[in-house]
Amino acid sequence: MSTSPQQPEQPARSLQVDRLTKEYVAGKPILSNISFEVSGRSSVAIIGPSGTGKSTLIRCVNKLIPPTSGNIYVSGENITVLHGARLRRARRKIGMVFQEFNLVERLTVMENVLCGRLGYVSSLRAWLRRYPQRDIEMAFSLLESIGLLDFTRQRADSLSGGQRQRVGIARAIMQEPHVLLADEPTSSLDPKTSVEIMELLVSLTETHQIPLLINIHDVELAKRFTNRVIGIARGGIVFDGPPAELSNDHLKDIYGGENWLQ
């Protein structure tokens, strides 16, 4: 605990996507020349029709899917050129929240939250559950802030959808990431829970000063909770601006058609 840094003046946490292109089939890019930057306390929603490559975009950021060309910088470090142990070390800086939570069902809530520290702890210590006391304290205080302290020792499969997503968010925050990616974090949840999860995501990333990048289907939720919207269609960015500027014309351009807007 004595070695924890005293919050020195470090460069702002940021994500920079530079001319990212991804082709699953050669010559047919699903994403082409995507560039944008997110830094500091900002939350950005990515909207676009199903199948435009929103999930691909987010998975290219932590190289779960390798991009075809272009560069991704997380706080200045180029992720795309990294491999093996260096890639793993860089991934610790990128938190991720999933549509279907992706918890380990048979492990306890505490174990799932501590999974966020696996990149920092040796496999042997992780296996023996001997995490540093600092990690354990952090996990407890996070569990308290997401209201699941009473569930610490319960198995993840005994939780409701909303509770599971809270655990998923806590796991990502445990990484102390420089950017938090969320891939459709509310799509498996009911409307009320969706709002609560968005509130939690935004408030936690604000207090921990982590830039937030969310893929989201629900345009209203995006407008309500983020301060910037990026619209993707036909493989490229067709809108990038504050939610207030997102007009019906833009939505028509992004999703096509117009009858659904009535």
Next chain:
Amino acid sequence: MSGGTTTRRPFQTNWLARAGWLLAFLYALYAANLLDISWERFLIGLDNGAKFIGEMVPPNFSRWQLLLGNLIETIEIAIIASAFGVFISLPVGLLAARNLMPAWVTWPFRTFIALCRSFHPVIFAILFVKAVGFGPLAGILTLIFASIGFIGKLFAEAIEEISLKPVEALRATGAPFMSVIVYAVLPQVLNRFIGFSSYQLDANLRNSTMVGIVGAGGIGGTLFSAFQRFDYDFLAAILISIIALVMVSEYISTQVKKVFQ
């Protein structure tokens, strides 16, 4: 197509399957005829069997010390072989799982598992008796290979059926490979692994009574010589002990599974 008077049939008659069953039945009759298995032959067999069983009662437990020593050796063979077999199957199964490992890793391990499965334990036992000599070592090696063949294959299949979602999530946190295995893979398959292992311990107990017949240690050797010396009352005692042993092991493995529910 809905004729007013004809009854509509909800199921299609499978003439091919009916013909298949008929053919199978006819072949069974033909084969029995070919092997000269007739009713008279069966009656002679029954007669012989009655004489045999008559000589088995009462079972003769007077050489109980020999019997007990043999039983203990049998149990030792089974437990040692199961311990090593289970321990080796864990990495072998993991390395044979095609959803976690690249093909150049899985295929040698899948070949190894297939090799372990290709021979019946008796054949392995004969091979090992020739290779390392008479005695329990040959039996232990036999059952280790049998265990790897069984648990390794089922364990690899269990791993191939897991959900990859937690695996993806943990890879995204930057977790090292072994941590991903320990946290995202093992919790999903541990229950089944314990199930396979206790079943294999059971099977090993049964098989370790048999490997002795070819000289690989355990109670099978005594059983075989009792056969050859027409020592049928002692034979009955051995058979009863084996039944008791298997029933006890069945009980224990049920209890073990309860602990790991």
